[in-house]
Amino acid sequence: MSKGGIQGDYIKDVAQIRKIIKESENFVFFTGAGISRESGIPTFRDKDGLWKKYDPSKLASRTAFISNPKLVWDFFYSRQRLVCQAECNDAHSAIERFEKTIQERSCWVITQNIDRLHQRAGSQNVIELHGNIFGVLCIECGKREQYNHDNFFNNFSEEKIPICTSCNNILKPDVVLFEEQLPPDEWRQAVQLSSECDVMFIIGSSLNVSPANTLPYHALKNQAVLIEINPNVTEMTSIMDFSLRESAPNILSKIFDLV
Numbered sequence: 001m002s003k004g005g006i007q008g009d010y011i012k013d014v015a016q017i018r019k020i021i022k023e024s025e026n027f028v029f030f031t032g033a034g035i036s037r038e039s040g041i042p043t044f045r046d047k048d049g050l051w052k053k054y055d056p057s058k059l060a061s062r063t064a065f066i067s068n069p070k071l072v073w074d075f076f077y078s079r080q081r082l083v084c085q086a087e088c089n090d091a092h093s094a095i096e097r098f099e100k101t102i103q104e105r106s107c108w109v110i111t112q113n114i115d116r117l118h119q120r121a122g123s124q125n126v127i128e129l130h131g132n133i134f135g136v137l138c139i140e141c142g143k144r145e146q147y148n149h150d151n152f153f154n155n156f157s158e159e160k161i162p163i164c165t166s167c168n169n170i171l172k173p174d175v176v177l178f179e180e181q182l183p184p185d186e187w188r189q190a191v192q193l194s195s196e197c198d199v200m201f202i203i204g205s206s207l208n209v210s211p212a213n214t215l216p217y218h219a220l221k222n223q224a225v226l227i228e229i230n231p232n233v234t235e236m237t238s239i240m241d242f243s244l245r246e247s248a249p250n251i252l253s254k255i256f257d258l259v
């Protein structure tokens with residue numbers, strides 16, 4: 001397998017990948033916004049992505065939240081509405097079925113996404129590096145509450161900023177905003193799983209954002225096979241064993257023979 005992968009000629013790749021899967025024990029699916037794109041959720045850095053239209057420092061940073069919580073909440077309310085209407089796609093389902101079929105072998109999803117579509121597809125082992133859009137957190141007393149796509153808007157209305165029922169301060173979406181640290185326990189577990197895996201699928205991420213984008217290097221240090229699935233070349237395509245220029249829902253069902 002030459003690094004950099006064989007783009008486009010994926011039939012041969014799929015056969016090789018399926019052979020590797022049979023001989024491997026520990027799997028990590030490292031996912032980004034691209035895996036949810038066909039569920040109708042925009043990515044960030046594609047030409048129609050969120051950060052091509054909006055300035056993340058004004059809508060998704062800690063500074064923005066402190067200075068203008070209503071604007072940040074309006075941005076997140078609109079994304080929550082979108083996620084409420086979204087459905088899991090074949091990529092989320094293919095990973096869930098793979099997790100089910102491999103019995104005693106280990107399979108984890110480490111996602112940068114906050115949409116919970118992996119969990120809605122039924123995946124059990126999911127680590128959310130950037131939190132989730134239906135959680136709320138009080139930045140004063142630290143109280144956390146978890147909702148989901150079908151009850152969030154029964155508890156909060158878009159006219160108001162959510163208020164903590166314990167200390168009456170404003171609540172924040174329980175996601176990692178720019179300028180914030182990743183949750184330490186989730187990060188530690190993600191590094192450990194990446195350092196121990198035999199195969200890492202890197203699906204739908206531009207690999208632009210650290211420290212999440214260092215996880216493939218932890219896998220590489222363990223001589224894991226790196227399989228990138230992305231219609232575009234990324235910053236790290238050159239270190240991949242396979243880089244399939246394909247859309248995730250389409251190619252994952254072929255790899256896992258679920259067609």
Ligand code: APR
Nearest residue numbers: 032033034043044045112204205206207209230232247248
């Ligand atoms: N299948 C697979 N990949 C796809 C698909 C698809 N159908 N459609 C788009 N992609 C790819 C794009 O080519 C791009 O490389 O998904 C990637 C999305 O990249 P980004 O928009 O940068 O999203 P992501 O890598 O998840 O961003 C990481 O940045 O702003 C922060 O917190 C945000 O978690 C996010 C982080």
